Amino acid sequence: MQAGWIEAPHGKLSLGSFVLESGAAIDDFSMSWAVHGDMQDESLPVAVALCAIGSVHHRLDFLIGPDRALDPRHFRIIAIDAIGNGLASSPSNSERQAGMLFPRFTIRDMVRSQKLLLDALGVREVEVVAGASMGGMQALQWGVEYPAVVRKIVALTPMAKTAPWAAAINEAARQSLLGRLSASNAGVQGTHPPDIWDGWVPIMQLLAMRTPSQLAGEFRDGPACLAWIRQRTAWWREQRFDPVDWIYQSWAYDAHDVGATPGFDGDTARALASIRARTLIAAPQLDLYNPAECASAAAKHIPQCELHQIESDWGHLMASSADEQAARALNEIIGRFLQS
Numbered sequence: 001m002q003a004g005w006i007e008a009p010h011g012k013l014s015l016g017s018f019v020l021e022s023g024a025a026i027d028d029f030s031m032s033w034a035v036h037g038d039m040q041d042e043s044l045p046v047a048v049a050l051c052a053i054g055s056v057h058h059r060l061d062f063l064i065g066p067d068r069a070l071d072p073r074h075f076r077i078i079a080i081d082a083i084g085n086g087l088a089s090s091p092s093n094s095e096r097q098a099g100m101l102f103p104r105f106t107i108r109d110m111v112r113s114q115k116l117l118l119d120a121l122g123v124r125e126v127e128v129v130a131g132a133s134m135g136g137m138q139a140l141q142w143g144v145e146y147p148a149v150v151r152k153i154v155a156l157t158p159m160a161k162t163a164p165w166a167a168a169i170n171e172a173a174r175q176s177l178l179g180r181l182s183a184s185n186a187g188v189q190g191t192h193p194p195d196i197w198d199g200w201v202p203i204m205q206l207l208a209m210r211t212p213s214q215l216a217g218e219f220r221d222g223p224a225c226l227a228w229i230r231q232r233t234a235w236w237r238e239q240r241f242d243p244v245d246w247i248y249q250s251w252a253y254d255a256h257d258v259g260a261t262p263g264f265d266g267d268t269a270r271a272l273a274s275i276r277a278r279t280l281i282a283a284p285q286l287d288l289y290n291p292a293e294c295a296s297a298a299a300k301h302i303p304q305c306e307l308h309q310i311e312s313d314w315g316h317l318m319a320s321s322a323d324e325q326a327a328r329a330l331n332e333i334i335g336r337f338l339q340s
Contacts, residue, residue: 002239004321005058006065008034008079013120018089018113024103027096031117032087033057034079036064037072039121046123048114049079050131050138053249054204054241057081059135062321062331069154069334075127080117082110082138084249092242099244107134107256111141115149128338129277130154132319133290134249136281137162137256140298143275144258153279154334156319159290160298161257161268166290170250173203177243196243201233208289214313272301279305280337282330284318308333 011033018029034057037044047070051059057079064070070077081087083105091102118126129150131139136158143153159166176199181192206215206229219225259268279302283295292309299307312318312326321327 002058004061006036006061008036008057010034013117015113015116015120018109018116020103020105020109021112022104022106026083026089026103026105027094029089029113031089031113032081033117036070036077036079037075039076039078041076044074044076045127046118046125047075047077048118048126048129048142049077050114050129050135051080051082051085052131052133052135053253054085054246055135056085056087059132060130062327063130063334069331069338070130078118078121078123080114082134082249083113084245084252086242086245088113090242091244091248102244102248104248104251106252107138107141108145108261110252111138111145114138114142115146124149126150128152128154130156130334131158132156133158133316134253136319137253140272140275140279141256141258141261143277143279143302144261144264144271147274147276150277152338153275153277154337155279155281155295155298156330157283157287157290157292157295157316158281158298159256159294160272160301161259161294162254163291163294166294167254169203169208169289170254173200173208174247174250176200176203177247181243192243194237197233197236200243200246201236202229205232205236209314209316211286211288211313211315214315217313269301272298273303275302277304278337280308280334281305282308282310282319282333284310284312284315284326287316287318289316306337 014030018026049060084090091099129139129142136155139153139155142150180196258271259266264271281295281299283292299305310318310326312323314323318326
């Protein structure tokens with residue numbers, strides 16, 4: 001357990017063969033999720049919490065709890081693991097399609113699998129779908145894909161269509177992993193070289209996630225920052241997240257565009273305009289992973305949308321527990337939105 005994570009009951013469901021939008025299939029497909037609140041109390045509306053790239057169902061724990069935006073006393077909260085995160089079906093845990101044998105999937109495949117899980121749990125209507133980063137991208141896809149199911153959307157630091165900048169960041173990080181992987185061990189837990197994360201950590205956990213002003217405030221000089229990178233790399237290695245899982249999720253990230261949803265012929269604006277759910281989008285002034293202008297561009301096309309710029313030096317990590325002030329502001333803003 002990491003600091004700030006909330007213990008919650010877990011579930012796992014096998015769904016057989018899951019056919020992807022590419023026509024390929026994931027064998028022995030399974031979903032994983034955690035529940036906050038009383039799932040038996042059907043008087044409570046359902047909230048779905050989605051996870052970001054390289055994260056698990058704890059991603060929105062900073063919004064979950066008594067007197068927070070997602071209060072288990074007022075919602076039945078289902079925090080769903082995305083395909084490829086090591087808990088749902090992934091390259092690292094597949095027996096028949098391990099490692100690079102795993103078929104590539106999309107963010108739409110993630111959302112379709114989440115809908116199948118809710119169907120299996122007997123959930124027909126969702127009060128709110130919420131997510132940050134790739135979770136926010138999934139949340140917008142939910143609004144396009146299932147407009148009759150979702151009443152509200154909360155999308156933090158999202159993109160409706162992946163920006164070239166974000167794809168370039170992913171490619172730099174991906175190449176840092178691929179250059180250290182061999183075909184013989186890719187996707188097999190425990191066989192990766194010890195330096196597998198050495199290039200990835202400074203790219204993804206510092207340069208893409210934060211801002212120059214935040215680093216200047218935290219580190220007294222360059223050597224202090226480099227020492228943090230070494231410590232963070234050791235910490236991340238201990239988390240045992242699989243690099244091939246991240247590579248696969250990054251491919252899905254790069255390819256995303258809500259306009260590619262069947263029926264919209266690649267028209268991102270028209271897809272966003274089809275969203276019926278009341279929507280809240282929030283982003284910082286500067287985001288060096290998902291450019292903040294992507295959030296504002298998406299908001300312009302969604303009929304019932306609130307756009308909030310959150311004051312934060314933390315960049316992409318604004319939508320997390322890293323920035324305590326931003327976390328408090330988001331809980332207040334989202335709480336008011338959900339109560340209205």
